Amino acid sequence: MPLLAALAIIAAPHAAPAQEWRASARVGRVTGESAPAGASGSSSAVLGLARSSPRTWLGLSAAIPLSDDPFWAVLGGWQRLDTRGSAGLLLDLSGHGFIQRQSDGGLAPAPSPAPGPLPFPSPTPSPLRSDPSGHGVSGEAMAGAFARWAPLRLEARAGVATQSSTLGGVAQDRTLPTGDARVTYTLAPLTLQLESRGWLDARITHGYAGAGLQYARGPIALWGSLGRWVSGGLDAMAWTAGAGAEVAPGLMLQVGGRGNAFDPLYLSASRSSFWGGLSLRLGGSRSVAAPVPTRLRDGRAMIELTAHDAGGAPSIAGDFTGWKPVPMRREGSRWIWTGPLAPGVYHYAFVAGDGTWFVPESVPGRQKDGMGGWTAVLVVS
Numbered sequence: 003m004p005l006l007a008a009l010a011i012i013a014a015p016h017a018a019p020a021q022e023w024r025a026s027a028r029v030g031r032v033t034g035e036s037a038p039a040g041a042s043g044s045s046s047a048v049l050g051l052a053r054s055s056p057r058t059w060l061g062l063s064a065a066i067p068l069s070d071d072p073f074w075a076v077l078g079g080w081q082r083l084d085t086r087g088s089a090g091l092l093l094d095l096s097g098h099g100f101i102q103r104q105s106d107g108g109l110a111p112a113p114s115p116a117p118g119p120l121p122f123p124s125p126t127p128s129p130l131r132s133d134p135s136g137h138g139v140s141g142e143a144m145a146g147a148f149a150r151w152a153p154l155r156l157e158a159r160a161g162v163a164t165q166s167s168t169l170g171g172v173a174q175d176r177t178l179p180t181g182d183a184r185v186t187y188t189l190a191p192l193t194l195q196l197e198s199r200g201w202l203d204a205r206i207t208h209g210y211a212g213a214g215l216q217y218a219r220g221p222i223a224l225w226g227s228l229g230r231w232v233s234g235g236l237d238a239m240a241w242t243a244g245a246g247a248e249v250a251p252g253l254m255l256q257v258g259g260r261g262n263a264f265d266p267l268y269l270s271a272s273r274s275s276f277w278g279g280l281s282l283r284l285g286g287s288r289s290v291a292a293p294v295p296t297r298l299r300d301g302r303a304m305i306e307l308t309a310h311d312a313g314g315a316p317s318i319a320g321d322f323t324g325w326k327p328v329p330m331r332r333e334g335s336r337w338i339w340t341g342p343l344a345p346g347v348y349h350y351a352f353v354a355g356d357g358t359w360f361v362p363e364s365v366p367g368r369q370k371d372g373m374g375g376w377t378a379v380l381v382v383s
């Protein structure tokens with residue numbers, strides 16, 4: 003379920019700054035994205051804490067059941083390593099661990115039937131359906147290559163996913179070769195992503211293809227995806243949808259849902275889920291610099307970003323580019339953009355290689371953008 007999970011991570015803290023901690027609370031029929039038996043849940047309150055940056059994500063979430071569903075908690079993380087430039091190599095490492103337990107000691111209801119027959123015998127023994135208590139860990143290593151021509155980014159990866167878990171007293175170990183390809187088109191305030199991915203099982207190949215769209219402008223964010231399991235998996239369409247609005251500085255109100263989720267690694271499926279909740283940026287507001295006059299080079303406006311803050315090969319997007327990302331040029335320990343700008347006040351931000359918009363704290367003229375992120379303000383005299 004790569005695209006569904008990616009959209010959930012990307013859309014929730016949209017337009018994230020260089021580094022950010024957020025706490026969240028959701029209530030509804032919230033399915034566990036990485037806890038297999040929790041995927042059958044119907045009514046839960048889920049609390050979460052996450053830290054995000056353009057190339058790192060770390061999060062902890064726990065579901066407090068409001069019915070007969072099991073309690074579950076998940077700790078996960080993701081790290082990207084890549085080369086600099088408009089084309090290069092990348093390495094993505096991710097992992098998570100989970101625990102889940104029947105909170106009242108009784109029998110848990112069996113998961114709802116999938117919307118269509120699985121094309122293989124169910125790997126879930128009957129004891130799991132009556133006792134979903136257990137724990138497990140999983141990891142994924144994906145290496146690949148990317149190429150970027152603003153506003154387009156192409157990416158292809160191959161690697162391996164593995165998990166080891168014990169649920170209902172039944173142990174399971176699975177390792178699957180996997181690969182994917184992704185095309186991302188960013189034209190602010192819209193981001194479109196097309197993706198396909200496959201997992202090679204000993205008995206069957208699971209294949210998924212889908213598309214996702216995200217809109218973020220002002221205090222409003224909208225996101226959604228639609229895809230299908232083209233081989234293996236479920237004989238059904240998969241979807242996500244959500245919306246968020248900043249109702250106070252750092253506080254976002256969000257609603258969302260998803261349907262026909264399937265995990266090829268755990269061979270677990272879940273029914274549709276719907277939820278509503280709040281997300282709060284922690285730590286309060288940072289010091290905000292005032293707009294500053296531009297620096298000039300040969301009569302052209304110059305904007306620079308240190309290589310340390312960039313973390314890779316960044317682009318710049320602003321009023322003066324029509325908010326289309328334009329690659330920056332490396333000069334020693336800095337990334338540089340120069341261009342002819344008429345007198346006036348301009349807003350801009352940087353775009354990381356993975357499409358994340360950011361403005362480091364070290365950038366002069368850094369200001370809140372009104373939707374949980376930042377822009378920089380530049381004055382040309």
